[in-house]
Amino acid sequence: MNGTVDVVPPPAASASLSSQSVPVVALVGNPNCGKTALFNALTGSRQKVANYPGVTVEKKTGQLTTPAGRTIRLVDLPGTYSLRARSPDEEITRDVVLGRLASDVTPDLIICVADASNLRLALRLALELKQVGRPVLLSLNMMDIARKRGIDIDLAKLAAELGIPVVSSIAVRRGGTDALLAELDRVLGRRVEGGPADWHTPDAGELRAAQREADRLLKLAMSNEGRLDPGTARADAILLHPVAGIVILLAILFVMFQAVFAWAQPLMDLISDGFSWFGALVGSAPLPEILRSFLKDGVIAGVGSVIVFLPQIVILFFFILVLEDLGYMARAAFLMDKIMGGAGLHGRAFIPLLSSFACAIPGIMATRVIDDRRDRLTTILVAPLMTCSARIPVYTLIISAFIPDREIWGFAGLQGLVMFGLYACGILGALAVSFVAKRLFWRSNAGEPFMLELPDYKIPQAKSLVIGIWTRALAFLKRAGTTILAMMVLIWVLASFPTAPQGATEPAIDYSFAAMIGHAIEPVTQPLGFNWQINVALIPGMAAREVAVGALGTIYAIDGGAEAADKIGHALAGQWSLATALAMLAWYIFAPQCASTLAVIRRETGSWKWMAVTFFYMLALAYVAALLVFQVAVALGSG
Amino acid sequence: MPDQTILRTRTIALGDAPVGFRGQIVALDVNVASGAGLPGLELERRLIELGFVEGAKVELLHQGLFGGDPIAVRVAASTIALRRREAMAVIAVAGESVP
Numbered sequence: 021m022n023g024t025v026d027v028v029p030p031p032a033a034s035a036s037l038s039s040q041s042v043p044v045v046a047l048v049g050n051p052n053c054g055k056t057a058l059f060n061a062l063t064g065s066r067q068k069v070a071n072y073p074g075v076t077v078e079k080k081t082g083q084l085t086t087p088a089g090r091t092i093r094l095v096d097l098p099g100t101y102s103l104r105a106r107s108p109d110e111e112i113t114r115d116v117v118l119g120r121l122a123s124d125v126t127p128d129l130i131i132c133v134a135d136a137s138n139l140r141l142a143l144r145l146a147l148e149l150k151q152v153g154r155p156v157l158l159s160l161n162m163m164d165i166a167r168k169r170g171i172d173i174d175l176a177k178l179a180a181e182l183g184i185p186v187v188s189s190i191a192v193r194r195g196g197t198d199a200l201l202a203e204l205d206r207v208l209g210r211r212v213e214g215g216p217a218d219w220h221t222p223d224a225g226e227l228r229a230a231q232r233e234a235d236r237l238l239k240l241a242m243s244n245e246g247r248l249d250p251g252t253a254r255a256d257a258i259l260l261h262p263v264a265g266i267v268i269l270l271a272i273l274f275v276m277f278q279a280v281f282a283w284a285q286p287l288m289d290l291i292s293d294g295f296s297w298f299g300a301l302v303g304s305a306p307l308p309e310i311l312r313s314f315l316k317d318g319v320i321a322g323v324g325s326v327i328v329f330l331p332q333i334v335i336l337f338f339f340i341l342v343l344e345d346l347g348y349m350a351r352a353a354f355l356m357d358k359i360m361g362g363a364g365l366h367g368r369a370f371i372p373l374l375s376s377f378a379c380a381i382p383g384i385m386a387t388r389v390i391d392d393r394r395d396r397l398t399t400i401l402v403a404p405l406m407t408c409s410a411r412i413p414v415y416t417l418i419i420s421a422f423i424p425d426r427e428i429w430g431f432a433g434l435q436g437l438v439m440f441g442l443y444a445c446g447i448l449g450a451l452a453v454s455f456v457a458k459r460l461f462w463r464s465n466a467g468e469p470f471m472l473e474l475p476d477y478k479i480p481q482a483k484s485l486v487i488g489i490w491t492r493a494l495a496f497l498k499r500a501g502t503t504i505l506a507m508m509v510l511i512w513v514l515a516s517f518p519t520a521p522q523g524a525t526e527p528a529i530d531y532s533f534a535a536m537i538g539h540a541i542e543p544v545t546q547p548l549g550f551n552w553q554i555n556v557a558l559i560p561g562m563a564a565r566e567v568a569v570g571a572l573g574t575i576y577a578i579d580g581g582a583e584a585a586d587k588i589g590h591a592l593a594g595q596w597s598l599a600t601a602l603a604m605l606a607w608y609i610f611a612p613q614c615a616s617t618l619a620v621i622r623r624e625t626g627s628w629k630w631m632a633v634t635f636f637y638m639l640a641l642a643y644v645a646a647l648l649v650f651q652v653a654v655a656l657g658s659g
Numbered sequence: 660m661p662d663q664t665i666l667r668t669r670t671i672a673l674g675d676a677p678v679g680f681r682g683q684i685v686a687l688d689v690n691v692a693s694g695a696g697l698p699g700l701e702l703e704r705r706l707i708e709l710g711f712v713e714g715a716k717v718e719l720l721h722q723g724l725f726g727g728d729p730i731a732v733r734v735a736a737s738t739i740a741l742r743r744r745e746a747m748a749v750i751a752v753a754g755e756s757v758p
Contacts (some may be wrong), residue, residue: 101708140735141710224700227707235714235735248720248733260731262724354740358725367729392696469696469745470729471709474738 042083043208044093044125046116048149049133050142051099052347052475054161057191058133059096060484062200079112079125087198088205095125098388101141103148104221106391117152118219129207130156131200136166136173136188137249137476139242143234144227146182153217155207156184159200163188165478172243181237192481249476256474259348265355272348273374276339280332280409287331295324310516317574318512323505332409333496334489336378341488344371345480350472357470363451364458366390367470369399373450376406380617382492384624398457400624401634402450404617405610407443410565414608415442417569421589422601438605445609449641511571514556534575548607548643549600549650558611565614599653607646612638673717673732674747680719682751684711692748702748709741710734711749 049055063082080096097116098109105111112121119126132149134142139160149156160166160173179186187203190196222230259265299320303312343349349371357367365373368390376383383403390396407415416439423435514534521531537559538552545555557571576591592601612618612635622631671680672691687706689699697705711717711734720738721731729742 104704104708138737141708141737144708222704224703224707227704228712231707231710231712232714235712248738252738256721256731260721262722266724350740354721354729354731355723357729357740357742358723469702469705470740470742471705471745472740473709474731474740 042091042093043128044095045129045131045204046095046097046125046127047131047133048097048113048117048145049099049161050101050135050138050145051473052350053099053133053135053138053142054191055099055133056096057481057484058159058161058189058197058200059094060487061191061197063094081125084201086201086205086208088209090205090208092204092208095127100145102145102222102227103152103219107388109388117149117154119154127154129204130154132156132158133161134158136160136163137169137171139173140231140234140238143182143237144231146184147230147233148219148222150182150184150215151217151219152214153219154214156214157200157203157207158182158184158186160186160188161191164190164193164196165476169247169249170244174241178237178241181240192483252476255477256351259351260354265351269352269355272343276336279339280335284331284335288328291328291330292324295320295327299324313516314509314512318508319505321508321570321573323501323508323570327497329409329413330493330496332412333378334493336409337489337492338485340375340378341485342480345478345484347475347477350474353470353472354474364398364454365402365451366392366395366399368472369395372399372403373406376403376408379408379410379496380404380406380614381620384617384620387624394461397461397625397630398454400621400630401457401637402454404612404614404621404634404638405446405450405453407446407609408565408614410614411442411608413569414565415439415605417572417589418592418601418605421593422596422598442605442609445606449610453637453641508570508574511556511574515575547650548646549597549603549654550607550646551596551600553595554600554604565608565611598658599650602653602658603646603650606649607642610638610642610645612642670750670752672747673719673730673749673751674743674745676719676746676751678719678722678727678730680717680751680753682717682753684713684715684717684749684751686713686750687711687748688750689748691750692745694744695748696745699748702745706745706748709739710737711739717749717751 047055047059059080059082062084082094082096084092084094086092095116097113100110100113103114103117105114115121116125117127117130130149130152132142132146134146146156146158158178160175163173166173173188175186175188185203185207187199189200259268299316302320303316305312307315343352352374353367353370356370360367360369369387371389372383372386374383375386380403383406384400387396387399387403390399419435419438423438426434428434428437511534514537515532517533518531534556535552538555541555542550542552545558550558553572553575556575557568572592576595596604618631618635621634622628625631670685671682673680674692676682687703689695689703692699692702695702715735716733718733719730720733723729727743729740730746731738731740732746
C-alpha cells in the first residue's frame with residue numbers, strides 16, 4: 021500500500037486527471053448518522069482536511085484501498101436532511117453531489133449513510149439522492165445498536181424496493197465495514213450507471229410524497245419502528261428537565277473551565293520550564309551576541325510563551341468534542357435557546373459561542389450550522405468577545421503581577437475571582453452587543469425558527485476524539501510556528517535596532533524603532549494609562565493576542581537584562597501602576613487583536629464590511645472600557 | 660386539505676399541546692402558525708424534512724423553562740426540538756391510534 025501520501029490536487033488544474041484514475045466516493049447523510057465515524061473507520065489516518073475554494077467549509081477527503089486492491093478517494097460531506105440546501109454547509113453537500121464543484125470531488129458513487137435505528141428521514145434523503153443521476157449505495161450504519169433495540173431490517177427487501185444496493189455497517193467495530201467494502205468493489209467493478217439525472221428543488225407536495233414513500237418502505241422492510249432509546253429517555257428526563265437541565269449545563273461548563281485551568285497547569289509548567297532551560301542553553305552557547313539574543317529573546321522566549329497554552333487548548337477541545345459526540349451539544353442548544361433568544365441570539369449559536377472560548381476561529385466557522393444569515397452574522401459579530409484561550413496568557417500575567425493572592429469571603433481566591441469577572445464581562449459584552457445589533461441592523465426579523473434533531477446519546481469513540489483533538493492541536497502549533505514566530509522576530513528586530521549610540525546613558529531599547537513607534541502613539545493611549553512599552557506590545561498583538569506577552573517579555577528583557585526576562589511579571593509590577601494594569605485587562609476583554617479572526621470573518625461573511633464593523637466596534641469598546649477603568653482607578657487613588 | 664370546521668373541534672395544534680401529549684398528525688396548516696419566523700411554504704417544507712407528515716405519531720417529550728419553549732417532540736423514530744410558534748402548524752389528534 022502506498023496510500024500514505026495523499027496529496028489533494030489543486031482544485032482546477034489537475035483535477036480531471038485524478039478523477040479518471042481514482043474513483044471518488046462521497047459520504048452523504050443526515051446529521052448524527054455516524055458518517056464521520058464511518059469515514060474515520062474507512063480511511064484511518066489517511067485523511068486530509070482542506071477548504072473548498074472560496075469558502076471555509078471543511079473539505080475532508082481520505083484514501084482507502086478495497087479488498088480487491090482498488091484505490092478510492094472518499095469525500096466526507098456535511099450532514100443534511102435534503103439537497104434543498106439552506107446553510108453554507110448544506111450548499112457544499114448539494115453542489116458536490118450534483119457535480120457543480122471542481123471535478124476532483126465529483127463523486128462516481130454516493131454512499132448514503134443512515135443511522136439504522138433512525139432510518140425514516142434518511143430513507144427520504146436516499147430517495148432524493150437517487151434523482152441526481154449517480155450510482156447510490158445505502159449503508160445502514162450503527163446496525164449493532166439497532167439490533168440491540170430489537171429493530172430488524174430486511175436488507176434484501178429494502179434494496180429491491182429502493183432499487184439500490186443496501187448494506188449494513190458498524191463503523192466502530194473491527195470488520196464492521198467489510199460488507200460495505202465488498203459492495204464498493206462490486207459496484208465500482210461493474211461500472212453501474214446511475215438513473216436519469218432529474219433532480220430539482222422539491223416543493224412541499226413532492227417532499228410529502230417522498231416521505232410517504234419512505235414510510236411505506238419502512239413498513240415493508242422493518243419489524244418495528246423503534247421506540248425511543250430507554251437510556252436516552254432516562255437521561256433526558258434529567259438533562260432536559262426545565263430547571264435541573266439548566267443547572268447541570270452550568271455545572272458542566274463550570275467543570276470544563278475548572279479543568280482548563282487546573283489540569284493544564286502541571287503540563288504548562290513543564291513546557292514553560294523546558295523552554296526556559298532551552299533558552300538558557302542557547303544563552304550560554306558560544307555564539308555572536310546578536311545571534312544569541314535573537315534566538316533566546318526573540319525565537320525561544322516568544323514561541324515558547326505561546327506553545328505553553330497547548331495543554332489548555334487540548335483540554336478545552338477535548339470537552340467540546342466529547343459533548344458533541346455524546347449528543348449533548350444539541351441539548352445544550354435546546355436549553356439555551358430561550359435565554360439566548362432574549363439577547364437576540366439563536367439557540368444554535370450556543371455551540372459556536374462555546375467553541376469561541378477556545379478560539380474564535382473554529383467558533384466563527386461553526387456558525388455555518390445557523391441557517392439564517394442575520395442570525396449567523398450576529399453570532400459572528402459577538403464570537404470574538406468570548407474570552408478565547410489567547411487572552412489567558414495576558415490575563416494570567418497581569419493578574420499574577422498585580423492582584424494580591426488572598427482569599428475573600430473565606431473560600432474564593434481573589435485572583436480567580438478577577439479571572440471569572442473578566443470572562444463574565446466578555447459574555448455580558450457579547451449579549452449586549454447582540455441585543456443592540458438585533459435592534460440596530462435587522463429590526464423586522466421575526467427570528468429564524470429553531471429546529472434541531474436531538475440525537476440519541478452515544479458513547480464517544482476514542483479514535484474519533486483523538487483524530488479531532490490531533491487536527492486542532494496541529495493547527496494551533498502551525499500557527500505558533502508561522503504567524504507568531506514571524507511576529508516575534510519582527511518585535512525583536514524593532515526592539516534591537518538601531519543599537520544605542522556610543523556613550524549612551526539610557527537603556528539600549530530607548531533608541532530602538534520600538535521606542536519610536538511606542539512614543540508616536542502615546543498621545544492616543546495616554547488617557548488609558550498605557551506607556552510606550554505597552555504600545556509596542558499592542559502592535560504585534562494585532563496578529564495574535566498572546567504575542568503581547570512575548571513582546572512585553574522581549575522589550576523588558578532587552579531593556580532590563582536577563583533577570584527581567586525570567587520574570588516579566590516582576591518587571592511589570594515595578595513599572596506599571598495598578599490603574600494601568602486594570603486598564604490593560606479591560607482593553608483585552610474587547611480589543612479586536614487577532615488578525616486571523618478578522619480574516620476568518622471576512623471569508624465567512626464574504627464581505628469587508630462585516631470585518632470592518634467587527635474591528636471598529638471592538639476597538640471602540642476596548643478604548644472606552646480601558647479609558648473608564650483607568651480614569652476611575654486613578655480617581656480612586658490607584659494611579 | 661381536511662375540512663377546517665371538523666379539524667377545529669377535534670384537533671389540537673402541537674404548539675398548544677402540553678408535555679406528555681400523544682397523538683397523530685392529521686394535517687400541516689401553516690396558516691395557523693402566523694407567528695413563525697418563516698414564510699408558510701418554506702416552513703411546511705422544513706417540517707416535512709424533519710418528518711412531520713400526516714399519519715406520523717407524535718409525542719411531546721420536554722419543554723423549556725421559560726414559557727414552555729422550545730419543545731422536544733418525538734416524531735415516529737426521531738426526536739426534534741422546535742419552538743411552539745412553528746409547532747402551531749402541526750395539527751394532531753390525541754390518542755394512540757386514530758381511525
